[in-house]
Amino acid sequence: MSWGETNKTQCSYGGVTLSDNNKYDDYKNIPCNLWIDGHQTEIELTAVKTKK
Numbered sequence: 001m002s003w004g005e006t007n008k009t010q011c012s013y014g015g016v017t018l019s020d021n022n023k024y025d026d027y028k029n030i031p032c033n034l035w036i037d038g039h040q041t042e043i044e045l046t047a048v049k050t051k052k
Helices: none
Strands: 034-036 039-041
Touching: none
Parallel strands: none
Antiparallel strands: 034 039
16 A cells, blocks of 8 residues: 555555466456545446456
């Protein structure tokens, strides 16, 4: 995890690791849990996609 200002921002990443051409054949949706200024903001499941 990486942090911005103390107790203000937080980012995390998870997924298929290693970059040895290990990609999905089709795009996969990435669920997001977004909070801005203490309020949860809804993001559509199809908003973020990856083949990685």
